[in-house]
Amino acid sequence: MAKASLQNGAPAPAITQAWIGLMRAQQRVLAAIEKDFKSAGLPPLGWYDVLWELVKADGGRLRPFEIEARTLLxxxxxxxxxxxxEREGLVRREAFDADGRGRWIVVTEEGRAVRERMWRTYARSIERHVGGKLSEAEARDLAALLSRL
Amino acid sequence: MAKASLQNGAPAPAITQAWIGLMRAQQRVLAAIEKDFKSAGLPPLGWYDVLWELVKADGGRLRPFEIEARTLLxxxxxxxxxxxxEREGLVRREAFDADGRGRWIVVTEEGRAVRERMWRTYARSIERHVGGKLSEAEARDLAALLSRL
DNA sequence: TAAAGATATATGCACTTGCATCTATATTGA
DNA sequence: TCAATATAGATGCAAGTGCATATATCTTTA
Structure with a gap:
């Protein structure tokens, strides 16, 4: 199923094209989405990911290293x-009693509100820049292939 | 073939998952490739793209705005x-006579040599991080889907 | 149980990026 | 033909990133 290469160690052209396509598609769509955020007066996309992980988490809090693992930051x-x-009041750092090195990062109410506001823009943006260009079946195929990487 | 969304304007889950998958796959693979470049003592990937566009171009030179269009920089x-x-001696800026505002960016011999050296690492890297995980047919499917975005 | 090593998080510094704007030159239209 | 506008490319400044390392705390092992 895997392993497609030419004898000399160079990747098969299809492999290279998939990689270039991956770079370009991500850059294009990301740039379009960031632009939508900016137009809406919202903070950058990275903020969303962290807030969302916190909102999903039990008690609205996680340790930094847990966020790290979930977001690739x-x-x-x-x-x-x-x-x-924290400066914007969207999260708070709190002591983690069981280990003096650790901290809890806790979303505030305002953090939850901002995340919801961001999602409204984000959803429209994903819809426009991805949903508008792929059928659901295609999206599923794409996600499946990407998950292999 | 396209247009997959729920009534309320939120994207269908498959669409969102394709987008998240795109972000994550790109980040992972890019990070892995950049790491390979660094281990090999090579400059970052962005340099490659510019050098490669120049090498492919007629006379080994392009105007900045042409590079811009080809690379999404x-x-x-x-x-x-x-x-x-230019500081590393890989390209030279030269006057563009037909328009005083313009310049030629010209690859030097050393620029060509560095690009080739980079390609050896890059090729192995693409092979490992993409080729090792997808068949050629899958890579073709992936590239086709990505090109829709 | 003290020293050595590991882990969680923070931070100084150099480099890169984004934004806004600048300079220089070209093109247009009255 | 000149003023207004547009285009190509560069740049000052603030903010973000990467690297190396710092600090605090925890775990292991002799």
Whole structure:
């Protein structure tokens, strides 16, 4: 099922094209979505991901390293993103008693509200830039192929 | 063939999952590839794209706005990327006589050599992180779906 | 149980990016 | 033909990122 390469170690053209396509499609759609966020006066997409993980989580809170694992953010970038979210009052840092090194990151009510507001824009945006171009069946195929990577 | 949405304007779950999958797959694979470049002591991937466009182009040169269109780089980021490439001797800025506002960006011999060196790593990397996970047929399907976006 | 090592998070610094705007040159239209 | 407008590319500044390392705390092991 897998493993498609030419003798010399160079990838088969179809493989390279899939990779280039992946880069370009992601860049295009992401840029379009970020633009929609900006037009709506909303913060960047990265904020959404963190808020959403927190809202989904039990008690509306997670440890930084848990957010890290769920979002693919790097440790230091997440630390600073949390700084910004905290400055805007969307999350709070709280002590984690069971381990003095740890902290809880807790979404505030305002954080929940902002996430909902962001989702309204985000949903329309996904709908326009992805839903408008693929059928549901195609989207399922695409997701399945992407999950292999 | 296209247009999959629920009544309320929210995207169908398959659409959202395709989008999330696109983000994550791209981030993962890109991070893996950049890491390979770094391990090999090579400059970041963005350099490759510009050098490759120049090498492919007639006479090994293009105008900045042409590179911009081919790579999805923003105008100001490209301008500075060219600064860096020029500082390393990989490209040269030359006058464009037909329009005093314009410039030619020309790859140097060293630029060509560096691109080839980068390609050796890049090819192995694509092979490992994409080719190793998809058959050629799957890669073709994936590329076809991505091109719709 | 103290020293060595590991883990969770934060941070200084250099580099990159985004935004807004600048400069220089070209094109248009009165 | 000149003023107004448009286009190509560069750049100052603020914000974000990556790297290396710091700090605090926990775990292991001799």
């Amino acid at each position: 790097t440790q230091y970038n997440l630390s600073r993103l949390i700084d910004r979210l | 923003t105008q100001y980021n490209l301008s500075r990327l060219i600064d860096r490439l």
